[in-house]
Amino acid sequence: MTIEVTIIGGSGYIGGELLRLLLIHPEVTVKSVTSRRLMGTSVTMVHPNLRKFTSLKFQGKPDLDCDVVFTALPHKASFKIVPELLENGLKVIDLSADYRLDAERYAAWYIEHPQPDLLEKAVYGLPELNREKIKNATIVACPGCMATAGILALYPLNDLGEDILIEAKIGSSAAGAKVSESGHHPERCNTVRAYAPVGHRHQAEIEMIIGRKVKFSAIAIDMVRGILATAYIKTGTKIDQKEVWKQYREQYKNEPFIRLIKMKTGLYRYPDPKVLIGSNFCDVGFEIGKEILVAFGALDNMVKGGSGQATQNMNIMFGLEETTGLLYPGLHPA
Amino acid sequence: MTIEVTIIGGSGYIGGELLRLLLIHPEVTVKSVTSRRLMGTSVTMVHPNLRKFTSLKFQGKPDLDCDVVFTALPHKASFKIVPELLENGLKVIDLSADYRLDAERYAAWYIEHPQPDLLEKAVYGLPELNREKIKNATIVACPGCMATAGILALYPLNDLGEDILIEAKIGSSAAGAKVSESGHHPERCNTVRAYAPVGHRHQAEIEMIIGRKVKFSAIAIDMVRGILATAYIKTGTKIDQKEVWKQYREQYKNEPFIRLIKMKTGLYRYPDPKVLIGSNFCDVGFEIGKEILVAFGALDNMVKGGSGQATQNMNIMFGLEETTGLLYPGLHPA
Amino acid sequence: MVEIARTGECPECGALIGLKDPLIREITTCEECGVTLEVISIEPLLFEIAELEGEDWGE
Numbered sequence: 146m147t148i149e150v151t152i153i154g155g156s157g158y159i160g161g162e163l164l165r166l167l168l169i170h171p172e173v174t175v176k177s178v179t180s181r182r183l184m185g186t187s188v189t190m191v192h193p194n195l196r197k198f199t200s201l202k203f204q205g206k207p208d209l210d211c212d213v214v215f216t217a218l219p220h221k222a223s224f225k226i227v228p229e230l231l232e233n234g235l236k237v238i239d240l241s242a243d244y245r246l247d248a249e250r251y252a253a254w255y256i257e258h259p260q261p262d263l264l265e266k267a268v269y270g271l272p273e274l275n276r277e278k279i280k281n282a283t284i285v286a287c288p289g290c291m292a293t294a295g296i297l298a299l300y301p302l303n304d305l306g307e308d309i310l311i312e313a314k315i316g317s318s319a320a321g322a323k324v325s326e327s328g329h330h331p332e333r334c335n336t337v338r339a340y341a342p343v344g345h346r347h348q349a350e351i352e353m354i355i356g357r358k359v360k361f362s363a364i365a366i367d368m369v370r371g372i373l374a375t376a377y378i379k380t381g382t383k384i385d386q387k388e389v390w391k392q393y394r395e396q397y398k399n400e401p402f403i404r405l406i407k408m409k410t411g412l413y414r415y416p417d418p419k420v421l422i423g424s425n426f427c428d429v430g431f432e433i434g435k436e437i438l439v440a441f442g443a444l445d446n447m448v449k450g451g452s453g454q455a456t457q458n459m460n461i462m463f464g465l466e467e468t469t470g471l472l473y474p475g476l477h478p479a
Numbered sequence: 480m481t482i483e484v485t486i487i488g489g490s491g492y493i494g495g496e497l498l499r500l501l502l503i504h505p506e507v508t509v510k511s512v513t514s515r516r517l518m519g520t521s522v523t524m525v526h527p528n529l530r531k532f533t534s535l536k537f538q539g540k541p542d543l544d545c546d547v548v549f550t551a552l553p554h555k556a557s558f559k560i561v562p563e564l565l566e567n568g569l570k571v572i573d574l575s576a577d578y579r580l581d582a583e584r585y586a587a588w589y590i591e592h593p594q595p596d597l598l599e600k601a602v603y604g605l606p607e608l609n610r611e612k613i614k615n616a617t618i619v620a621c622p623g624c625m626a627t628a629g630i631l632a633l634y635p636l637n638d639l640g641e642d643i644l645i646e647a648k649i650g651s652s653a654a655g656a657k658v659s660e661s662g663h664h665p666e667r668c669n670t671v672r673a674y675a676p677v678g679h680r681h682q683a684e685i686e687m688i689i690g691r692k693v694k695f696s697a698i699a700i701d702m703v704r705g706i707l708a709t710a711y712i713k714t715g716t717k718i719d720q721k722e723v724w725k726q727y728r729e730q731y732k733n734e735p736f737i738r739l740i741k742m743k744t745g746l747y748r749y750p751d752p753k754v755l756i757g758s759n760f761c762d763v764g765f766e767i768g769k770e771i772l773v774a775f776g777a778l779d780n781m782v783k784g785g786s787g788q789a790t791q792n793m794n795i796m797f798g799l800e801e802t803t804g805l806l807y808p809g810l811h812p813a
Numbered sequence: 814m815v816e817i818a819r820t821g822e823c824p825e826c827g828a829l830i831g832l833k834d835p836l837i838r839e840i841t842t843c844e845e846c847g848v849t850l851e852v853i854s855i856e857p858l859l860f861e862i863a864e865l866e867g868e869d870w871g872e
Contacts, residue, residue: 158812165808193747194754194811196738196762318812369812387827390846404530407826408847413527420528423757423810428530474499476757477528478492478652478703479813521844534844 148463149176149211153226154218156180156203157322159240161192162452163215168198170456170470172463175201177208191322209233213462215455216240224259227284231263236462237284238270238455244286245269246349254349270458272467273297273400274354279461287458290319290450291363292350294374297403297427298442299355301396302389308379309359311351316368316418319446327365338365370447371418376440384433393429401468402449402457406430406441416443424475425453445475482507482797483545487560488552489537490514491656493574495526496786497549502532504790504804506797509535511542525656543567547796549789550574558593561618565597570796571618572604572789578620579603580683588683604792606801607631607734608688613795621792624653624784625697626684628708631737631761632776633689635730636723642713643693645685650702650752653780661699672699704781705752710774720767727763735802736783736791740764740775750777758809759787779809821858823850832858 152163155178167173178188180203188203189196207214213236216223223243230237244267251258258264268282269275271293279285288296291313299305317333326332327340341363348361359376390407397403407430408414416428427444444450453471460467486497489512501507512522514537522537523530541548547570550557557577564571578601585592592598602616603609605627613619622630625647633639651667660666661674675697682695693710724741731737741764742748750762761778778784787805794801818831828845832852839852840863850860 161811165810169806169808190745192811193740193745193751194758194809196740197735197760198808370810386825390826390828401531405845406527406530409825409849410847411524411527414847417527422813424528426531472503473807474503474532475528476499476704476810476813477495477526479756479810521842524847 146172146463146465148173148213148459150174150213150215150459151176151207151209151211152178152215152217153207154179154216154222155188156183156191157217158318158447159321159451160217161195162447163217163455164188164192164195164199166448166452166456166470168195172465172469175199176211177201177204179204179207181205209235212236213238213459215459228260228263231283236282238287238458238462239267239284240287240451240455242289242346244284245288246353250349250353254346269350269354270454271296271354272454272457272461273397273403274300276461279458280464282462285458285462287451287455289347289350290444290446291315291345291361291372291374292347292354293450293454294372294427294442294444295347295351295359295361295376296354296442298374298376298429298440299351299378301392302378302438302440303392304380304384305355305357305378306380307357309357310362310377311359311374312362312364312377313347313372313374314364314366314368316371316446317365318369319372319450320365333365335367336365337367340365368418370422370445372442372444372446372450373416373418374442376442378438378440379436380438381436383435384438386433389431389433389438393431397429402426402471404428407432416441418443418445420477421445421449421475422477422479423448424473425449425457425471426475480506480797480799482547482793483510484508484793485510485541485543485545485548486512487541487548487550488513488556489522490517490525491551492652492781493655493785494551495529496781497551497789498522498526498529498533500782500786500790500804502529506799506803509533510545511535511538513538513541515539543569546570547572547793562594562597565617570616572621572792572796573601573618574621574785574789576623576680578618579622580687584683584687588680603684603688604788605630605688606788606791606795607731607737608634610795613792614798616796619792619796621785621789623681623684624778624780625649625679625695625706625708626681626688627784627788628706628761628776628778629681629685629693629695629710630688630776632708632710632763632765632774633685633712635726636712636772636774637726638714638718639689639691640713640715641691643691644696644711645693645708646696646698646711647681647706647708648698648700648702650705650780651699652703653706653784654699667699669701670699671701674699702752704756704779706776706778706780706784707750707752708776710776712772712774713770714772715770717769718767718772723765723767723772727765731763736760736805738762741766750775752777752779754811755779755783755809756811756813757782758807759783759791759805760809819855819858821860823848824860824862830858830860
């Protein structure tokens with residue numbers, strides 16, 4: 146079984162990471178990669194880590210004689226292409242925010258969704274929660290990177306109450322390849338920048354999935370890859386630790402890419418993206434205080450928070466073993 | 480064919496990187512990992528990136544019922560064990576500096592070598608130059624990380640003359656897992672530390688292989704993984720660029736892990752470890768000035784400069800396709 | 814005689830721990846939460862968190 150893949154929007158970091166994973170995926174052939182801006186340029190000019198792995202050049206038009214299309218475009222750009230892809234009978238895995246929310250939430254955060262019928266068909270691409278639906282989906286909307294970390298940290302917990310604050314610490318690669326003042330090295334290095342203390346759109350995804358209001362804040366820190374989401378849940382009473390362990394174990398015991406981390410010893414006692422660089426794992430853990438439960442979710446925003454999760458969804462959609470081409474340990478130290 | 484492997488000295492960064500590569504190597508089973516200091520402790524306590532990949536614990540004694548032993552011990556510690564391993568009919572891949580130099584050079588840089596007969600048998604483990612010898616070797620001495628970068632940059636060049644200066648810029652992981660003043664984060668971050676401007680032992684390896692005297696200097700920079708060796712060769716006259724390309728191409732045209740990088744455009748025009756993190760490639764390149772030829776060698780000190788090269792040697796010694804379990808693109812950005 | 818592994822519950826995190834031929838006062842570690850445990854009963858297999866001198870870990 147060889148899955149023929151086309152990537153629309155391959156010049157960015159997520160496009161590059163998709164290529165890194167798919168070019169060495171045992172069941173995949175990458176047929177075409179598009180970039181209007183860099184049409185005719187070798188892919189390795191923008192993704193030099195892929196030298197010797199591909200001689201592909203960016204194309205203006207995608208080769209649609211394939212099995213699945215990954216769309217890795219800036220937000221709102223997918224609206225122009227996805228309908229046509231689906232009409233061509235192609236499966237679509239979209240990495241933008243365009244089809245993630247339900248119609249109601251989308252309207253609340255943005256505008257009326259321009260393609261409500263498509264939005265209805267789109268499946269939220271979080272395998273640990275939506276595996277069955279993803280199997281039969283024709284369009285999968287991959288979750289936001291911080292939403293993935295926040296949701297996976299919180300989802301197993303029963304008594305969440307109403308007072309939840311999530312703060313995501315995040316690396317610079319999540320802002321993408323486009324140069325900007327905020328990404329300028331002398332300004333970005335060693336910053337601890339509260340760039341979205343309120344109103345970040347990943348909040349909507351988290352609220353949609355865990356079914357209650359949350360406060361969400363994003364802080365950029367001195368890291369290229371990685372997210373640590375810390376969720377502070379007011380519990381009012383001290384919760385029993387073994388009960389919380391049980392809830393996490395029950396939810397994640399068969400999940401290949403979730404690891405439960407709450408250790409009494411060692412340097413890495415709670416989830417930490419430092420040991421996840423380049424891997425598709427999300428490390429989840431917690432700690433209990435007098436009137437608070439702190440839950441953690443750590444991942445590599447480019448892999449489990451992006452291209453790795455998209456590949457995991459592809460594996461599920463095509464009936465492959467879900468870990469195919471994804472079972473890599475993180476680099477340590479790195 | 481399954482190769483049964485034992486790692487002696489598995490608690491350091493090189494030991495951890497060997498495990499990262501060997502635990503997902505399609506033809507290898509890791510039978511035992513030793514660490515006297517951490518005997519009985521789970522390997523994942525020290526290598527948390529390997530959680531879910533192994534349940535091995537560190538052993539005090541190595542399990543010698545295997546095919547090959549990797550020795551990743553501090554320098555001079557291999558002397559105590561290697562003879563016994565060889566007598567047991569085992570193949571040994573040593574990552575220390577104990578068997579790298581010829582007797583004469585070893586005496587010049589250190590003391591009389593305590594095991595001259597063994598030193599004689601040891602093969603210098605640089606596949607690009609020693610492939611045939613490595614095939615039949617029972618003991619392979621893996622080169623130093625900076626030596627690897629310096630040698631691969633210079634080796635193809637014919638008219639090297641007598642005036643060669645090599646400066647290696649190197650990351651903190653090369654200093655190992657042991658804590659120290661020099662490795663203390665507030666001191667190590669953002670440093671540009673000339674820690675060995677003269678007299679570094681990797682100079683001896685480079686001189687041995689390219690057969691002439693060199694000046695060698697090592698500078699620690701703000702990086703965890705990576706080496707860039709810049710070699711400045713006084714040529715006296717302007718050399719023809721095509722001639723130099725030809726020399727590199729002839730030497731490396733069939734090498735799976737060498738890439739020639741000298742580009743007129745793009746951000747990565749010369750070799751740069753930035754795009755090699757986690758990969759076994761050595762990127763080689765050059766530039767020509769009026770009276771000088773500058774040659775470059777870039778690699779990840781933990782992979783091509785250490786555990787990856789050791790694995791590459793294992794593949795050769797056991798007749799496997801040389802790239803088995805090693806063909807991973809570097810992470811970018813990371 | 815096949816060594817039967819007895820299982821008991823980690824008092825810290827509730828994980829199941831298997832020990833072949835456990836001894837009273839034997840020290841072991843829970844793989845899931847890394848806590849050091851002491852065997853306090855064989856039949857049933859019961860553990861107690863072993864007292865360790867405080868380890869300096871914080872920043």
